[in-house]
Structure formats: C-alpha cells, structure tokens
Amino acid sequence: MRESDICEIRNLPIFADMAESAFARLHRGAYVQTFPPQVDLFHEGEASDFLHVLTAGQVELFATWNRRETTMEIVTPVSSFLLAATIQDAPFLCSARTLEKSRVVLLPSENVRDVFDEDRAFARAVVRELAASYRGVVKSSKNIRLRSSIERLANYLLRYQDLAGGAESFALPLEKRKIASLLGMTPENLSRALRTLGEYGVQNDGQSITICDRGPLLRLAKPARLIDDPSS
Amino acid sequence: MRESDICEIRNLPIFADMAESAFARLHRGAYVQTFPPQVDLFHEGEASDFLHVLTAGQVELFATWNRRETTMEIVTPVSSFLLAATIQDAPFLCSARTLEKSRVVLLPSENVRDVFDEDRAFARAVVRELAASYRGVVKSSKNIRLRSSIERLANYLLRYQDLAGGAESFALPLEKRKIASLLGMTPENLSRALRTLGEYGVQNDGQSITICDRGPLLRLAKPARLIDDPSS
DNA sequence: CTAATCTCTTGACAATTATCAAGTGAACTT
C-alpha cells in the first residue's frame, strides 16, 4: 500500500482518531486495487474477507432475486463500505460493480475485528459509522414504503440541487437508468415522471436538470428531515 | 428496577458477556415501565434518551409521512431496540406503540455510550447487534424492492410456518392489517392475495393458516437465504 | 466513415396496487 493511499483513508472519520500503532496493525496486509468501469467486485453471498474503502471512482451496490435487479446504494469516495458484513464475518447481502474507473483499499476483515477490540477510538468510530449506515437504510426504506415513484424522484432532484450548491441548473450524478433503479422504478417510468415534473417547474435535457421555481416541486416532494436529511 | 428484570435482560446476547461492574453501571438509573395495549411509546423525531429493551408483550415500530403510515418492524421479547439512535444520540426515525400489554426496560443512553468505552465485551456485543440490525433492514429493503406483494406474503407465510415448528396449520402472529402494513400493502390487497394463494395450497380462516402442500407455494415464493434467513 | 451498440424516449397495453363504498361477523360496551 502506498503512502498516499494510507494518508487518504486516514482522514476518514472511521480512522481519524485511532492510535498510529492501531492504524498500522489495521492496514497490515492491506492492498489497493484499481478497476476499470463496469467490473464486478464481488457477488452477494460471498464471504467478506476485506473491509472496502473507495478512494476514487464510483461503485454500485445492487441486489438480485429471481432475475430481477435493484440498485441499493451508490458509493462515492472517500467512504468505506461492507462494514456490517465485515463485523459479523457474514456473507455480503449485495453485489458490487464499478461504474467508473475506481480505486479500492482492502483492509483484512480480521484486522478490523482485532483492532476494534484494542483501540477504543476505533471502536467508537466503527459503531458510529455503523449506526449512521443503519439509519441511512431505514431512511431509504421509509422513502420506498411511504412515497410514490414521482415523489421519490422529486425529492431526489431537490437533494441533488442542494448538493450542487443550489444552482438552478445542475447535472445528474448518474445515468438515468441507475437513478431509476435506485429509486425503485423502471427507466421508462423515470422518463415519463421527468416529463410530468415539467408541470412542477423541472426542465430536463439529457443529463441536465433545471428547476426554475422550487415552490411547486417542494409542495409535491414534501421533503422530511427524517427521510431526506443524511445528517440527522 | 427489580431483580427479575435485571436477570431477564442480562441473558440477552448484547449484555451476556460484559463484566458485572459494567452491567451495574449500565443499569444505574434504569427503570421499567408497563404499558397497556395501543399506547404510543414515543414519536419519530424525538430525542432518544434511553435504550429500550422489550421484556414482555409486543411493540410496533412505524413511520409516517404525509398522512401515510407504514409498519417498519415488530419487536418481540426479549430484544433491544433503538440501538442506532442511542449510539448516535440522534432523534428516532420511527415511532413506537404497544400492540399488547408490554413491559419495557429503559437504560439511559448516556450509560450505554459510556460503558461502550469501558467494557470490551459490551462494545463487541453492541457492534454485532447493530450489524445484525443493519443487515435485517437491508434484507427487508431487498424484500420490498425485488418482490411483488403476493411474493412477499408467500414468503411471510412460509417463514411463520417454519417458526411454528413446521405444522400444517398455524396462527398468524399479528392482526392482518398489521401484516399488510409490514408487507407494504393495503388490508384489502392482503385479503385478495390470501384468496389467490388458495391456488397455491394455502387455506385461510380468520387467524388460522393451513398450508397443505408447500411445493406450489415454495415455487412462487422462491425464498432466498440473503433475504429471508434472519440468521445469515 | 460506417456499422453496431446502447441509452433514452414514446406509445400501446397489461399487471399490480390503491381507493372508495358497502356489507358481514366478531368482540366489546353499556
């Protein structure tokens, strides 16, 4: 593992506060891999021998059943993923593939479990990270259960406008078919929903979205802190 | 807090391995409450000052948005709930109400966070419990995203037949409208789905379900370890 | 440059799911 990779992940909340010696034990035997786009990293059901940290690129976590597939989450740098499977030493519930050229740091799961017992700061950070992930999935579940697809889309657009600094126009961060899958709908349905949102002040051209007036969209979306705010 | 309550929760995996002194610090200032059925315990958005442990009865965790409501989980004894909110010191994402007369042990959240830092066995148990909860929500999310309502119902029935020891006939563990809400469907829809399952060997009379032949139902439900097995 | 591939869009249609209204039967209240 190169010095630059070590530095990069060291600043993550999950590693930031731990002792240097514990961090060294954690990344002993770790390695880094670079993948081209559209590569499968692992498949659901496999054993999770490494905690993964994405340092560059984009990774999709998806699940399959009966020839159906759904996007569970998009991982963006710099963040860890698969913490729960690592802790439990249990098989992955999701599969993963790169969407862009990606760089992944792999920390042996055994190290994670060992150092968890030895370093309090790390233990605290791990449990906080896990609690945050848990709350993230619960929010996503509420989103799917309580809202129709057009309501989910409206909230998605508002969130990404905020992330884009509130600019009237911004680019969608993903292919539309991935957005559709993430929102639990078909690409056809997404296409039609975007047209319908024209009546609510949303203009769409390719990957570009323009929201001329947030008012109508907000009245439709009714964003709620306990569903849409990632920090609460 | 009475001696019997202390014993009861002490045997939970989350408390079983910790030192006696740590356990004592944990339940200092704890108390126990008994609630009649249909009582609201707390509402989403409120601060989580206590880790809850249900020792008797049944509690529903539900979420609301825009006058809609959905059941997120049914808590059965003996188990803890609200661990993630406790750890993060963050507001509840769900509301809770009793479905039966229930007994709840309340452990101050501050104690949980403090003892987490002091007792390794407890820290390990907390993180494992949280990881298990996380994986539970992910499975539930896969269930909702990848399956139609009748497929979810078919899997639900098969699971409860197993829990009932595999007997041909067994009683539903909840009111049908709660089952409907848990499965993300309306009561009307559940009623019709149960009729449809008649073609798959399911007989229903009130709270009683009889599955004369699991074959057809299994072919419809296609249960998967990574969605339906709570232990994997 | 051309052909092939792929995403996105649109239309027609089908399946799924929800809503509204009414009726039945059981449990509970007075």
Next chain:
DNA sequence: AAGTTCACTTGATAATTGTCAAGAGATTAG
C-alpha cells in the same frame, strides 16, 4: 341483551407501475 365498534372481506373503479416494441440520438468499435 342490544347497540356499537372495528377488523375483515368483497366489488367496482381508478391510479400507479411495469412490459413490450419501436425509433431517435449519442457513443463506440472497427
């Protein structure tokens, strides 16, 4: 015992969502 309430069921209908097919436009490979 009679009345009330409530869960559940059923029918009719509407809304939502998915499927299939075809075509436009962009990108990529040769």
